Amino acid sequence: MKILFLTHSFGEQGTYWRCLFLGRYLAKKGHKVTVVARGPGKETMISKKWGVETLFFPSWKTQWLRRIPLVLGTDFDLIHVFAAANFCNSLPGLFAMFKGTKVLVDWDDWWTRGGLVQGTPLLPVRTIMEEKLPILASAVTVVSDALKQRALSCGVKEERIFKIENGSNVEDIRVCQxxxxxxxxxxxxxxxxxxxxxxxxxxxxxxxxxxxxxxxxxxxxxxxxxxxxxxxxxxxxxxxxxxxxxxxxxxxxxxxxxxxxxxxxxxxxxxxxxxxxxxxxxxxxxxxxxxxxxxxxxxxxxxxxxxxxxxxxxxxxxxxxxxxxxxxxxxxxxxxxxxxxxxxxxxxxxxxxxxxxxxx
CATH class of the missing domain: 3.40.50.2000 (Glycogen Phosphorylase B;)
Incomplete structure (x- = not known):
């Protein structure tokens, strides 16, 4: 399968690691995985690690504008949106749905309704994105029981919710003296x-x-x-x-x-x-x-x-x-x-x- 991961994170931070490790082992199984993340500079950067290609797009405010042409112009089998509360993920995800691509939503943090972005601008819109996009998605992955319960309370059917926890890097991290x-x-x-x-x-x-x-x-x-x-x-x-x-x-x-x-x-x-x-x-x-x-x-x-x-x-x-x-x-x-x-x-x-x- 040709798979796209959309994350709001910078490289080597937070959800980026979730995307990279999942992509690493999907690549070992023969899948082609591309990650789109935030870049620190003014130009788009491309890196490859563990068989996963990452596109680092610059500029937080225009992330979604840079990502929409990618999802519309490339034929991915699946697009996995990591954190729908962030417009750089959810808006391209919506466009991909309109195109007919299978889109999944990953929920690994509690963002709105008393969560990480409480009190920030555009909170009502971000709340809608966090809670409504999962209902439209082909499936929803969550890292915790708490987020599964929230997905259920938002109206996502239980048979479309899957608990995919984070993992342990036992391959690279050894028990050393x-x-x-x-x-x-x-x-x-x-x-x-x-x-x-x-x-x-x-x-x-x-x-x-x-x-x-x-x-x-x-x-x-x-x-x-x-x-x-x-x-x-x-x-x-x-x-x-x-x-x-x-x-x-x-x-x-x-x-x-x-x-x-x-x-x-x-x-x-x-x-x-x-x-x-x-x-x-x-x-x-x-x-x-x-x-x-x-x-x-x-x-x-x-x-x-x-x-x-x-x-x-x-x-x-x-x-x-x-x-x-x-x-x-x-x-x-x-x-x-x-x-x-x-x-x-x-x-x-x-x-x-x-x-x-x-x-x-």
Missing amino acids: KSESRKKIEVENVPILLYIGYWGTDIQFLIHVIRKVRSVIRDARLIVVGHKGISNDVVSFVGHLSYELIQNYLSASDIQCMPMDNDLVGKARWPIKLGDYMASGRPIVGSDVGEVGRILREVDFSLVSEPANPSDMAAKIIRLLRDESWSVELGKKIRRLAETRYSWSLTTNSLEEVYRKVMN
């Missing part, structure tokens, strides 16, 4: 907590957590990958890193942190980084919210903490740091779960089945 990884990134041999991301509220929460952990384990440190900040003897901000380099930080850590807000957005999410955490074979302590809480409970209830409670998360972390053998065993269980239930290969198998149903 902690000492060797620490040498590569030049960090001290102290207890290390890791957080990957840009969410300011998560980081403020984890600063409270690490201070409570250090009241018991005085040399513990928190490393933040992605978000920029001023480093000190408690928290190190290393900024944006390549995907390949991030793997060294995953392996160098003792505990990986997954705080989640207990709100509509948090309950709807299935963070890409969770899959990467799982693949590295280290214990993960996360908030008992939505899909994150559900997956961590599959491994061990002790890995989930009460939402918005830094003392509870700190207590779970301290227990893991004090019992190394138990920590190692939980890391192995998480890796096995990643391999047997949540690999991108398995996730893509499920998506391919959806495509075949739509085409038939």
